[in-house]
Amino acid sequence: MTSTSEGDPVPEALSRLNRAKLYEQVVERIKAHVEESGLHAGDKLPSERDLAERLGVSRASIKQAIVVLEVQGLLESRHGGGTYLRNDHLDVEPVDVLVARRSRLPEVLEAREAMETKLAELAALRRSDADLAAIDTALAHMAAEIDEGGHGAEGDRRFHEAITAAANNSLLAEFMRSIDAQIAESRTESLRQPGRPSRSLGQHQKIADAIRNGDPKAAASAMRRHVQTVSKVRLLAWDPQTE
Structure with missing residues (x-):
């Protein structure tokens, strides 16, 4: 368990990334976060800004990862309302x-x-x-x-x-x-x-x-x-x- 700049504890799945192919790694971290946090279909993910801060990547990388998950029918982005799970598990394809x-x-x-x-x-x-x-x-x-x-x-x-x-x-x-x-x-x-x-x-x-x-x-x-x-x-x- 790590912490944010404000000192709040952060699950290991959302600790910072520092390697290549960031958006693919972001996909894996989001998947791990869903599993660790016990999220289910209909639950809301952290905001793009929050995810970017926790993982130490740009919001562009977060957006790319979310699009890949949307393409697979695993997430649903609602205009002005955030991003939500469509399934209980993120069975992500490469x-x-x-x-x-x-x-x-x-x-x-x-x-x-x-x-x-x-x-x-x-x-x-x-x-x-x-x-x-x-x-x-x-x-x-x-x-x-x-x-x-x-x-x-x-x-x-x-x-x-x-x-x-x-x-x-x-x-x-x-x-x-x-x-x-x-x-x-x-x-x-x-x-x-x-x-x-x-x-x-x-x-x-x-x-x-x-x-x-x-x-x-x-x-x-x-x-x-x-x-x-x-x-x-x-x-x-x-x-x-x-x-």
């Missing part, structure tokens, strides 16, 4: 992992828009009663996950899988399976955006309604809007070159 995912995500989203728009169109033309039942089951599963405080990732996966099956095109289905891991990444990235799970569920319902009504144009349009929403993630707005 910056190089974030950079790699950021570089491949645009192509994944382009592929998803091209293929899933067509799949929704075909599903509206070819869906069976069993297909509609699978879509409804997926929607219910996602809604239950969200009601329990989750992101709805498994229900989301089942929904898109059910639409692929309803399209009855084995080649498109094989293409989708070939990028399953990349689709899962884009799903996780999207659903951890604030407010996104419930918004995605609403968009899923519109896609399902169009498929049920046998309206291929409306189904394709609803799916395109949905994938475009999926593409609006904090990660793509982040410029790692400025960090």
